[in-house]
Amino acid sequence: MAEGLDLLNNVELTTLVILDVYLAIDWYNQNMNFDGLEFLIVGSGFFGSVLAERVATVLGKKVIIVEKRGHIGGNSYSGLCSQTGIEEHLYGAHIFHTSNKRVWDYIRSFSDFTNYQHRVFTEYKSVIYPLPISLATINAFYKKQLRPYEVEAFMQNERANENIVNPTNLEEMAISLIGRPLYEAFIKGYTKKQWDKDPRFLPANIITRLPVRKNYNNNYFNDSYQGLPQNGYFKLFENILSNPKIEVKLNTNFFEIKEKIPSSCHIIFTGPIDQYFNYKFGALEWRGLRFVREVLNYEDFQGTAVMNYADELVPYTRIHEFRHFHPERVAPANKTLVVREYPQAWKVGEDPYYPMGTKENLDRYELYRREAASISNLHIGGRMGQYCYLDMDKTILLALELFDKIRVRYAT
Template structure:
């Protein structure tokens, strides 16, 4: 088969590689001038490896997915840590026993920390919104200190207006584990994500065209047996039912000369101060040694490239209209965060892409 793959991020690149491994040919197009999608990383003018579209930290519990990517990269083992700033002080986040002890000047054991959460939580019979999730778990004070304003900045909505799944991603711990993720496999591609994608797409039967709109290659001369589409599903159908809402980000990058380390951990959240949500220092993530450092501040915005599908019932309803059209497509496969309007982690996109290929080959 001659296959057109729209998008050179995780979903598109993995589908392309697996389909050519099965004997087909693939043309991969991307409207941006580079491969690797939002995971694209590049050395800035000071020689620091930065993530162009905000921090991407790989973690998974799936041995299959970790082993799959290991064919295309070596790894730098890295466990991400985050601090949340409340009243000018930094605390471990997600909230754990140390957060409670430092914030309230206590000396709780694990058992006492569990009792503390039980005492302050506001039990909800029906947990439907993000606000419900957090109040049900840690109560009002911690909700207001760490979650409420961060969520408002991140999504432009009150937590009571967002589905439960958004907050459910963040655990609460009674121990002192201050890692952001507890997955079995936590690592960064040793030479960066872009290098990993170059390896993924390095095959004689894969042709790549960047700075290319996919509709521009759908000409009478170019005949494709199948399309793998990883872009926004509403764009594919020319916004027939209206635009699906997304949250975007604006990045403010800064290089700090002769500053070896700017902050103590990879990311620091600012739930209650400033217009940005967080600052990430890339050298923590990559393990790069350098006498200076580069950081990025993230400003959530309603305009710009689509990053995060906004999890609300009315948006899900609109997506379902597009999905109904997608379901009857014979020769188009929709896969990925934008095409499926799903808040996927990177490993989940890898899994979705591998499953999509199985279905295409099964046909």
Template sequence: MKYDYLIVGTGLYGAVFAHEAKAAGKTVMMIDKRPNIAGNVYTKKVEGIHVHEYGAHIFHTNNEAVWQYVNRFATFNRFTNSPVANYKGELYSLPFNMYTFNKMWGVVTPQEAAAKIEAQRKEAGITEPKNLEEQAISLVGTDIYEKLIKGYTEKQWGRPCTELPAFIIKRLPVRLTFDNNYFNALHQGIPIGGYTRMVENMIADVDRIELNTDYLENREAFNAMADQVIYTGPIDAYFDYKLGHLEYRSVRFETELLDSDNFQGNAAVNYTDAETPWTRIIEHKWFEFGKDEKGQDLPKTVISREYSSEWQPGDEPYYPVNDDKNSALYKQYKALGDNEDHVVFGGRLGEYKYYDMDAVIASALDQAKQIIQ
């Protein structure tokens, strides 16, 4: 059978496109080299806990159309992302807010906090921030930079903060209020029953799904099976890295099932000192308030320690390194991709772009609207 669309990758981009294609009466085949659907949002049930296998995913959006769309496939809970920072045993509230400033300096009013930040900014003598370190100090002062930003960021990116671009930290929320909701999003939550179930609902009508299947190992045969290919893998891999490798940061997870009902009391705790090798610990049960789908308390817990590393071929690529060198290389690959008439490149890896989940969905919906006739 020849299909209208072959979709390479069953993550959010591929799943949304597949759903839209099927809704338009098209035939769709999906393949994924992993043994599971749902890409990086895949959740696996362990002792009643939906474990985020490829890192924490918290859905948040101000896009009303996207919010209405995802609610067709899942009911979302009211989870609010309020991480905690652990600096050598000292605990601080994130994002930076009045709780953080009170713990750091003993200040009580927003005016006192603002004055403390301004004094440290002046002392550092920064007028035009040239790198991440200078940008961070100008936003929150030296003390918070040294304790809560420097070690964590350098572990995450594998580079000194003085060598990282300032824009990385510009989106960091800093609040002179007691609001510790990390996201400034109207809608936020976790799909009840996990992301895998949500993606299953999106692709329930797809004609054929093949897992443990690598498109690039047999692309000519796969291309012959469909009129058009939607490719969500790495764009440089598609072209056999002939212009060189795009760079990524990768993440390694150490996940444990513990015979305890509570390890850290919060979904996410960031370890911000340089000496602790992991960047954060996720305790998955707290994404759903420590209860199963029937509202019963869960007697065990699952934690994941996250270790950030430089991507090497064979590793899972997570975060594009969108510096000048890599952006220039991606433009060359994109030009090659634009000449592939039968292939559409989409998603985080296909477009070499850091995408929040709502932006991935919006992009897939927009692409589907443009090309599905």
């Protein structure tokens, strides 16, 4: 276990402890023997892990997962902070929410979920408002006491002030949906920080709707099911990968073992699609993130799990306070863990977070997608493989659907 933690140190996860030894995970295997292997999966995020589980359980086949990081779970991974014992989501807060019954039933076969309901607040000019924009936000912002049945007429008036009929950029689109004052308070600065671009230079189609709730409901998601894995994402992933037919090789980069893979082997690749093809059509652009963590000597720093910062001059977009994600657990009385999220420029080789969905990038992606589709036994998927933002439930659904296709191929 100590050696395992050293491996984590190499990837700068010094503050995390791993609770369990992964029995099926081969940390140290240098003998990478892929002879006769039928399924190789690159990446142990939701896309790769769900496919590994299905192939091992339903087809009864051996699967090897190669994962370049020192832990399983991809960006959904969580660990325990060694200073506070609080569970921390390493790559930004991950709340599980879905309206898809197939996904919900599938994921709950590996873990119970808490009944955590996500609520987000935002600070703008030193005042705190609830998000998404609701009657509570509108009344606080405009200092009014509107009733639900008065909201639509009020918003129509706000929209009519500028009467934008054919929005040509994100700013115009947002104003046409919610009016200028709400746009300037809650969208403009945040969007500028997120993309490092003035919303006037971002395409209108980034947003198609900005829902305004006419009541005081401040549950962030509208989905039928929501919660967090009872024992953390790390335990959830351990359970998904617990089939002895699944072997996980951590700290293993696919591109270093690629030549050893038999040509008949199915490769399920969940890394960046442009990297798979050595960037032959050019690199797809992403936005990066930087997480700055701090243990503070308070029982409670901000009173809620996520506080957004809408002002452009505040350099981070949000602060996560992880103790609030598990109110059912005991957390220290005098310490809390907070993580500030800073959007940042990205370059090839760094962790990609949000795809920059410009027309040029999407056209480029299409070239890669076509190339991948022409290679039999190669399946490229997941958020980096499909170059799009995918929530966890959608990622799981896409993996289950890909497995449905693979299964049909195996049956014929």
